[in-house]
Each structure stands twice: as C-alpha cells, then as structure tokens.
Amino acid sequence: MTPTHTFGTFFLPGPTDVREEVMAAMMQPMIAHRGSAFEQLFERLQRGLRPVFKTERPVYISSSSATGMMEAAIRCAPQGRVLSLVNGAFSERFAHIASMCARDVDRYDVGWGQIHTIPQLEERLSMRKYAVITVVHSETSTGALNDVRAISDCAHRHGVVCLIDSVSGAGGAELRFDEWKLDYVLTGSQKAFALPPGISFGVASSDFIDRASGSSARGVYFDLVELDAYARRNQTPSTPALPLFYALEVQLSAIANEGIEARWSRHKSMAARTQDWIAKISDETGKRLANIAPLGSQSPTVSTIRLPADLPSETFTPAVAKKGIVVGNGYGKLKSSTFRIGHMGDHTLDTLDRCLTACASVLRS
Ligand SMILES: *Cc1c(COP(=O)(O)O)cnc(C)c1O
Numbered sequence: 001m002t003p004t005h006t007f008g009t010f011f012l013p014g015p016t017d018v019r020e021e022v023m024a025a026m027m028q029p030m031i032a033h034r035g036s037a038f039e040q041l042f043e044r045l046q047r048g049l050r051p052v053f054k055t056e057r058p059v060y061i062s063s064s065s066a067t068g069m070m071e072a073a074i075r076c077a078p079q080g081r082v083l084s085l086v087n088g089a090f091s092e093r094f095a096h097i098a099s100m101c102a103r104d105v106d107r108y109d110v111g112w113g114q115i116h117t118i119p120q121l122e123e124r125l126s127m128r129k130y131a132v133i134t135v136v137h138s139e140t141s142t143g144a145l146n147d148v149r150a151i152s153d154c155a156h157r158h159g160v161v162c163l164i165d166s167v168s169g170a171g172g173a174e175l176r177f178d179e180w181k182l183d184y185v186l187t188g189s190q191k192a193f194a195l196p197p198g199i200s201f202g203v204a205s206s207d208f209i210d211r212a213s214g215s216s217a218r219g220v221y222f223d224l225v226e227l228d229a230y231a232r233r234n235q236t237p238s239t240p241a242l243p244l245f246y247a248l249e250v251q252l253s254a255i256a257n258e259g260i261e262a263r264w265s266r267h268k269s270m271a272a273r274t275q276d277w278i279a280k281i282s283d284e285t286g287k288r289l290a291n292i293a294p295l296g297s298q299s300p301t302v303s304t305i306r307l308p309a310d311l312p313s314e315t316f317t318p319a320v321a322k323k324g325i326v327v328g329n330g331y332g333k334l335k336s337s338t339f340r341i342g343h344m345g346d347h348t349l350d351t352l353d354r355c356l357t358a359c360a361s362v363l364r365s
Pocket residue numbers: 014065066067068090136138139140165166167168188191
C-alpha cells in the first residue's frame with residue numbers, strides 16, 4: 001500500500017478498501033502449489049471460508065474475477081431453458097453469460113432498484129418449464145437486495161436449480177448455504193471480503209455437482225466438477241494466485257475474530273446510517289436525494305443514491321474526491337443520475353461517517 005493511503009477513505013462498491021495488514025500478507029515468498037505447504041494453507045482457508053458461507057461443503061477458490069464463477073455456474077448447470085431474473089446491470093450480465101454459453105434464456109425484468117417478488121416468480125415459473133434460474137443477491141448497480149432464500153425455495157418448488165450471484169452480498173449480507181438448501185453461490189474477493197481483486201469463490205451443493213458430472217461442454221478452466229475434485233484434496237486444478245491466497249488467510253482470521261453474524265450486523269448498521277443521512281441531508285439542503293431501492297429491500301453493503309437533477313455524479317464524485325473520499329459513480333444507465341457508497345468489507349460506522357461528512361459538505365456548497 002502506498003504510504004499516502006489511509007484506510008477508510010475509499011468507498012467504491014468494488015474494489016473496496018483493503019487494510020494494510022492484508023496487503024502486506026501478499027509479500028510472502030512463493031511456494032509449490034503441488035506440495036504439502038500449499039495443501040495445509042488450502043485446508044486452513046477452507047476452515048475459514050466455511051463459516052462465511054455457513055456451509056460444510058468445500059468452498060472453491062478460483063483465480064479469476066467473479067465473472068468467471070458466473071460462467072462456471074452456467075456451464076455446469078443442468079441442461080435446459082434458463083430464466084434470468086434481471087433488476088440491474090449485474091443480473092443483466094448473468095443473462096448475457098447464459099446466452100453467450102448458447103443457452104435458451106428468458107429474461108424476467110423488473111425496474112432497476114426493484115427486487116423480484118415470490119408470487120410473480122411463482123406465476124412465471126408455472127407458465128413455462130425452466131431448468132435453471134439466475135439471480136443476483138445484492139445488485140451492486142442499484143443497491144437492491146433480493147430475498148435469495150425465498151427465491152431459491154420458490155425455484156425448488158418448481159424443480160428448478162437456482163444460481164446465485166452474491167458478489168456484493170457474501171461476507172456482508174446474511175447468507176446460509178446449508179440451512180437455506182442453496183444450489184450454487186458465487187462471490188468475488190474485492191467486495192464484502194475486502195481483499196484485492198483477482199480471486200473468487202463458489203459453493204455448490206453435492207446434488208449440483210453430481211448432476212454436473214453427467215453433462216458435457218463444461219469447459220476446462222471453469223469446470224466446477226474439477227474444482228470440487230481438487231478442493232477435496234486441498235488443491236486447485238491450475239496454478240493459484242498465491243499472493244491473494246496469503247491475503248485471504250489473514251482476512252479470514254479477522255473475519256473469524258469478528259464473527260460472521262457480527263459482520264452482517266455491522267453492514268446492516270452502515271446501511272441504516274446511510275439511509276438516515278439521506279433523509280437528514282435532504283431536509284437540511286432542500287435537495288431531494290433518495291436511495292433508489294425501497295426501504296425493506298436495501299442492500300446492507302451498497303447504497304445507490306439519486307442525485308438532484310442539476311448535480312450529475314460526474315460533478316459530484318470528483319468534488320467529494322477533493323475532500324479525500326472516493327465514492328462511486330452510478331453504474332450503467334444510472335451513471336450520471338446516482339452515486340454509490342460501498343459501505344462494505346472492513347468499513348465501520350466511523351469510516352462511513354467520514355464519507356458522509358465529505359458528501360454532505362459538497363451538497364451544502
Ligand atoms: C462486481 C460484481 C460482479 C463482477 O465481478 P468481477 O469480479 O468484476 O468479475 C458480478 N456481480 C455482482 C453483483 C458484482 O457486484
């Protein structure tokens with residue numbers, strides 16, 4: 001980390017701010033990835049990762065960004081028609097990946113900022129036979145949080161496999177893989193895990209892997225059957241991004257010290273603090289700011305905030321940066337009209353307050 005960086009100033013909703021201790025961990029020497037030192041490291045990582053996903057299943061570690069684990073999901077999912085639940089840019093990407101992997105895909109679109117509701121999904125699933133649905137847990141483009149437990153239950157009632165992108169969810173938003181009987185969840189390193197970008201994680205049920213074993217065209221690099229087989233012997237199929245594995249070990253021990261439930265509540269408090277601030281600053285300045293996700297379906301990790309029409313994010317975020325705080329522009333079609341605060345990873349109410357103070361002083365001026 002450059003000596004000029006102060007942790008607690010960088011609020012992009014990915015990559016997120018990384019603590020110096022985690023950065024420093026990457027400076028360790030290389031080891032053979034086909035040796036016992038690596039296998040021991042991998043086993044320690046498994047012990048740290050399982051509680052984060054609340055699972056007893058192996059957690060795959062892919063040396064790719066999270067998009068790779070999205071593609072893995074599609075390639076290894078049962079054959080048949082895909083229903084993609086779309087409510088923002090990343091759920092749109094999931095639908096796109098399915099199409100580009102030659103799947104027949106129907107999109108079920110709701111507005112950006114909205115979430116998918118169960119009665120409507122029930123109806124959709126009874127209209128046509130699907131094999132798979134794709135859904136994003138925390139839509140990082142809009143800050144809306146889907147109820148993936150209810151969506152997965154609904155999918156299962158129709159015999160449909162549910163692929164969950166929890167890239168900005170896992171590690172920050174409640175997620176219980178085993179108890180919720182999920183089929184497949186993926187996440188990346190650079191969001192609520194607060195690691196540098198470059199690795200990603202996947203968990204699959206044993207049923208999912210059994211069914212995948214029987215299907216061809218899974219490819220090689222993103223073959224979950226292969227990742228599963230190697231994970232069982234504490235290895236990866238190809239050369240792992242070792243420095244990131246070292247960083248992960250340090251971060252998992254911090255997560256274990258905090259406790260995953262405490263980590264989820266810290267994220268909830270940060271989202272609530274942001275929501276309170278939006279109301280207060282709107283009152284005070286007469287500028288109407290608003291979280292674009294309705295109350296009750298706001299992500300604990302990211303807030304997407306509508307700006308007044310005369311203040312595009314291209315003006316707002318650089319002005320905030322002049323105060324030493326980096327917040328995100330909107331994403332995709334919300335680029336100018338919103339800005340985003342990634343209150344995730346290792347941020348706290350204290351660092352968030354610093355961020356909100358900087359945003360407030362720009363809005364007041
Ligand atoms: C960031 C993000 C992705 C993409 O992750 P990469 O690591 O850039 O491949 C996918 N889905 C969601 C919800 C994200 O937030």
